[in-house]
Amino acid sequence: MGKKTALATVVLVEGSAYRRAGARMLITEDGQLTGAISGGCLEGDALRKARMVILQQEALLVTYDTMDDDDAKLGVGLGCNGIIHILTEPINDLQTNPISLLKAVIASRGYSVLVTVFSVEDRKAPQPGSCLCLANGQTIPQGLDMLPYKNEILEDAKNALCNQRSAITSYLGFTAFVECVKPLIALVILGAGNDAIPLTRIAAILDWNITVVDARPSYATAQRFPSAKKIVVAKPGSVLDKLELNEWTAFVLMTHNYNYEIAFLKELLPLHPSYIGILGPKKKLERMMGELEENGTTMTEKSLETIHSPVGLDIGSETSEEIALAIIAEIKAVFSKRNGKPLRFKTTVIHSD
Secondary structure: OOOOEEEEEEEEEEEOOOOOOOOEEEEEOOOOEEEOOOOOOOHHHHHHHHHHHHHHOOOEEEEEEOOOOOHHHOOOOOOOOEEEEEEEEEEOOOOOOHHHHHHHHHHOOOOEEEEEEEOOOOOOOOOOEEEEEEEOOEEEEOOHHHOOOHHHHHHHHHHHHHHOOOEEEEEOOEEEEEEEEOOOOEEEEEOOOOOHHHHHHHHHHOOOEEEEEEOOOOOOOOOOOOOOOEEEEOOHHHHHHHOOOOOOEEEEEOOOOHHHHHHHHHHHHHHOOOEEEEOOOHHHHHHHHHHHHHOOOOOOHHHHHHEEOOOOOOOOOOOHHHHHHHHHHHHHHHHOOOOOOOHHHOOOOOOOO
């Protein structure tokens, strides 16, 4: 506590790089790093620059040209074949503190926009940095009023939020990284058995919002699932009343209790969630679908598209940890609208602009 810190943000990438625009790293004055802006090759130099920023209390833009084979110029071996622009901002008690904007983004239940302004043309010029956030229907300006192009920035931010797409825009010699940030995935795990534990651990590494649901109070406990944001002990018919759902909510049914799961599925399907994963063989799903239809539940094509059973990608999983990895990978692929195939078969660039 009380340590002086700085925030390094990748604001612009030209060509290829390990991390894309929006990658961030928090740096303390004693050298502690949280997050990453590269695969490890830029962090050392970023630490030196951050200490300068902390001392001078002024934002600094640094450009790394990884297309230059002369590693001695940078002191690092990159080999990414791209140009990376990194803005480092001091963290202080002033109104323009970027951390307060990041907190608003994290707390957002939907898409949000964060605007960071910098000057590529004149890196010695004052760097405005993080100046605007749109989140939860609120406009949070932090130093925006001090900029002569504030109206244009605000309009571009609103367009980015509407289109759900980030953009790089220029105004009067300055550049703005208008970043549209997706919400965090909310993972609801139905079942508090031992095989659900590694699933919560991997999801926690990704900072997903985790809820564990079970009817057994001795299983669904904070001691067994310390990374869960919420623990729900309830019968199938009352579970959904205790949850806050949106389009970024994924459900995984792994109670090993057929009656509990089919009762919950009956309540869940009419809501058309984005992802439902069901642990078990195809025959189990076919039986469930048959019984639900017999009891009057209409199975639409849209409903069937959201159900993934057997759950997970085919990576040859055997252990609970491996199965958890396959499930998490499939959920990520679905929400990213990717097919989960090996990148070596991809014919286009890995990261689209």
